Amino acid sequence: MPSIAEREAAVFMRTGVRVPINLVRGEGTRVWDEDGKEYLDFLAGIATVSLGHSSPVVVDALTQQARTLIHVSNIFYSVPQIDLAELLVEQSGMSQAFFCNSGAEANEGCIKLARKWARQQRDEAYEIVVADGGFHGRTLTTITASGTPKYAEPFAPLPEGFVHVPYNDIEALREAVTSRTAAVMLEPLQGEGGVNVPDDGYLPAVRRLCDERNVALILDEVQTGMGRCGRMFAFQRAGITPDIMSLAKGLGGGVPVAAFLTNDRCAAFEPGDHGTTFGGQPLATAVALAVARYMVDEDLPAQVEAKGARFMDRLHSLEDRHAAVSGVRGQGLLVALELSSDIAADVVAACRERGLLANNVRPNAVRFVPPLTVSEAELDQAVEIVEQALAAVAG
16 A cells, blocks of 8 residues: 555645655644654644644634535625624734735735835835845745745746845845835744844834835734734734734634735725635634634733743753754744754754654754643743754754
8 A cells, every 4th residue: 555655746746845744633732643653743834723733712613613604705794704804903903904815825915905005105116125034925926025036036037026135134125115115025023034033123113214215014924923922913022013914824723814904004905906715704714713812812922922931941041051052033932943053954853753843944943833822841841852852963
């Protein structure tokens, strides 16, 4: 009988390299493979399983809504969609929301909205200034917007209108914003780029620059939003508000749903400007509503802030005992362990062998994004496994 790897190779497009594990069950922070081996999941669907695997909050909302109404066209009104929009607008300080299915889709919507607004307000301005090391999705437009050339170059010619500058460099950004600029698009913290945290004054300075030059500020909160960084939205740590924002990943607790939001200033869409078949369907928005309400009612972001501080302190302690560790960076429960050499893949493999799932976002950086409901005991257990892995790899 062929293995699952052989079956996949016969029928599935090879767009990535699989980790050689077939996961079949999950509960909370833990998952099990087909052989019954248990793992602490500190990857969480890449920061997506926000309330843990098979969370009763998600399961109950799915079950109840599936028995009621799964899908209708956006031609009609939908109560879960409006309830979710109201909650996100209230929590974010934005004015309007639109729902779609993925982070890339949400970022496409942000770019379209900014260009429509700029066409009306800024005499044909259309360029979007973006940051090196950023990641905004895998569509043709969003890989162009992303600051990683290897993702985009095989698909040239690429869409025009994106200007790249170094992240966390306000002077470079200032020079790049011209009369052609429609918007600046950034992640509050670069997740896929290596968990890169900007200086404290960077985002406020970006906000002031956008106000001075009358350009829109788009913040990609696909990975950082929904409590992940110790606030409901990461921009709240900087004391600013964007003009346009994208959300996905943790919004649905594992169910595919995404959104982009705007303030009144940039609310330029009119009927016919944008649309989606599946986006905002009752099933997805009912689950996202349950997830978001749980986060608000339980003040989950505050719990994440406390857990993240504990986790990072424990990881910092490894610096004293392992020369291979050169630092720790992150916010909340979006954390990277920085290594002194390019051994991250080996450390990740050694962690996996010992029952901890993480990933190497850089050759010298291991990322940890557990469910936001992870326990302190599980965080401590993860650090113990990381230390064992470091000893095995680097001595």
